Amino acid sequence: MERWRGRVALVTGASVGIGAAVAVELVRLGMKVVGCARDVGKIQKLAAECQSAGHPGVLVPFKCDLTKEEEILAMFAAIKEQHKGVDVCINNAGLAHPEALLNGKTSAWKNMWDVNVLALSICAREAYQSMKERNVDDGHIINMNSLCGHQVFSLADAHFYSATKYAVTALTEGLRQELRAENTHIRATCISPGVVETEFMSRFYNDSPEKAAGIYAAVKPMKAIDVASAVTYVLSAPPHVQKLAAECQSAGHPGVLVPFKCDLTKEEEILSMFAAIKEQHKGVDVCINNAGLAHPEPLLSGKTSGWKNMMDVNILGLSICTREAYQSMKERNVDDGHIININSVCGHHVMPHADLHFYTATKFAVTALTEGLRQELRAENTHIRATSISPSLVKTEFPLRLYSNNPDIKARVFSAYKPLEAKDVVNAIIYVLSAPPHVQIGEVQMLATEQKS
Ligand SMILES: NC(=O)c1ccc[n+]([C@@H]2O[C@H](COP(=O)([O-])OP(=O)(O)OC[C@H]3O[C@@H](n4cnc5c(N)ncnc54)[C@H](OP(=O)(O)O)[C@@H]3O)[C@@H](O)[C@H]2O)c1
Missing domain, CATH: 3.40.50.720 (NAD(P)-binding Rossmann-like Domain)
Incomplete structure (x- = not known):
């Protein structure tokens, strides 16, 4: 400020x-x-x-x-x-x-x-x-x-x-x-x-x-x-950029980042990750469902395998992690946990980009899943919170991976306007987590300031 x-x-x-x-x-x-x-x-x-x-x-x-x-x-x-x-x-x-x-x-x-x-x-x-x-x-x-x-x-x-x-x-x-x-x-x-x-x-x-x-x-x-x-x-202006694991330690941050290899398209890997967390750290208090991807596979001509992969990570991986995180909180009587789904502006509007239509459908699903989760949590009378954060274009590898087979688009992807940075999404997560327990931020939508549509 x-x-x-x-x-x-x-x-x-x-x-x-x-x-x-x-x-x-x-x-x-x-x-x-x-x-x-x-x-x-x-x-x-x-x-x-x-x-x-x-x-x-x-x-x-x-x-x-x-x-x-x-x-x-x-x-x-x-x-x-x-x-x-x-x-x-x-x-x-x-x-x-x-x-x-x-x-x-x-x-x-x-x-x-x-x-x-x-x-x-x-x-x-x-x-x-x-x-x-x-x-x-x-x-x-x-x-x-x-x-x-x-x-x-x-x-x-x-x-x-x-x-x-x-x-x-x-x-x-x-x-x-x-x-x-x-x-x-x-x-x-x-x-x-x-x-x-x-x-x-x-x-x-x-x-x-x-x-x-x-x-x-x-x-x-x-x-x-x-x-x-x-x-x-x-x-307020965004805070400093999030650091990675090794940097966390050398920077002397008070927390610790524990790396875990997990392919979210494989339920057995997710379940063993939650089992290991339980054994080593008792359980999960906050679950940030951030992993997600897009393949440029339009509805009229796209590959089923690309669609399945998006569904597996963006919807099913997120839902399994959510369920396991909730069960982990419940068995330890954690009443103030938080599940945050990294959604997208595509979870609220269908943009006229055929390459993104299936991805958009997975993110519309995230919007519905977050609100459904909030309702189920209320029915359970817990104070665990559910939030979706919906950024527009963020300067990460995401769009570069999306257009890895199309060097022309790939080269131009960040040139139309100054995109959001990963640290801006981190800032939103910190804000959402730091709201007092009686406040549930249901949705944060973030657009790049220079973005036109
Ligand atoms: N409270 C809620 O549950 C809630 C939920 C969602 C959104 N909001 C929104 O939040 C905003 C603030 O609401 P609040 O809860 O703080 O309501 P509030 O306590 O009733 O305050 C309303 C304010 O609006 C002013 N106002 C009303 N008519 C005015 C007029 N003709 N000219 C100048 N000022 C006028 C009032 O001032 P004077 O009477 O002194 O002129 C007062 O300061 C509103 O836009 C409301 O729609 C509130």
Whole structure:
């Protein structure tokens, strides 16, 4: 976070909840944070707390009703005048009204649309213009989305809210594509939490507090600070490159890397590996299903042997390791284990590359397997967590192996844009593992900043 010290972040909806936690956290890390909301008194109180805590940054309260474009524009003008402009824009303000599609009030739908979608778009536009006019090439726009932006839950009260959050999903990806077309390195990210304990539910069900309390009682919700940690993770620079076994020892790292030869296409080899781990180290607490490969075998003409090999490693090897890791945790009463599947952006979108279609199918399977695993773990009442990490092109041997028979493509594979590095995926793994036990990061999607589609 060092590079963000002294720079300007706008956090919308900073009076309470997630926005307040994000604002304070960024001030603690040395940023100049403009926090806006209608109830500016609460932000003034937070600013005083930051000051008396001796945080190196500063919180600047700003009163703004985000349903009024003129107030948003006046806020950006004031930020320009007083602080030059915005380097980071956190579109956090958001709300829900329990107004079902079959009988809900239009005024409530409009209010959700105005804050969750329109204000977010206006702020993103103004933030980008502010960065552009100052040649800020490393800015970041973060949209506070929700799980409801990816899945329609069977709760009529939340259907319109869900539509606004689906819009946030589309807006974030659209923004990313427009930024790429402008050849800037400004980044766009959305963060999609599940239930977080804030004022959100009591405002949602403001006429029936028992309903709000019921939702929090039904799940152990996350805390606002957990979402603030996701924001600082997204903003922070990646850590050092992961070292290999020998280097680990000579570098004096406190852990140890134990090499084990195993062909994941052979179940007996996987089982003997788990047996050896049990004998020598008691068992597995974390299982990172990282091994995976692609063969360029299109659906219309590909070799069955190539397809089988991808299935064996990417799906079956991963599933066997998952089962064995879970059994190992269970027999030792390990309740805080973690199974992380290295998925791919191909696990979420079918790209128009025939060579990748079968590989994509194996990664779609990983998406389903990770969510299925999460559900089975819940049914077992354990706190073992399941996460999928989905990077786009990473600079490893993977694409070089994929195109080993096609020197032309092989030579160009990393030339279109600066790809992710292995250390960026390591960084995501460390972030996922270090989340507090009640927080399950379900999915991390990572794209190279310069990537167009
Ligand atoms: N809590 C959850 O379970 C959860 C889960 C997933 C996603 N989220 C998302 O996380 C974000 C923050 O939610 P939260 O849980 O922190 O909710 P919260 O505690 O209810 O806080 C909402 C914030 O939005 C601000 N806001 C609402 N309408 C506004 C307006 N017209 N103008 C300016 N500010 C306005 C509020 O400030 P004032 O009232 O002072 O104006 C407040 O600071 C939202 O986008 C929400 O959709 C929340």
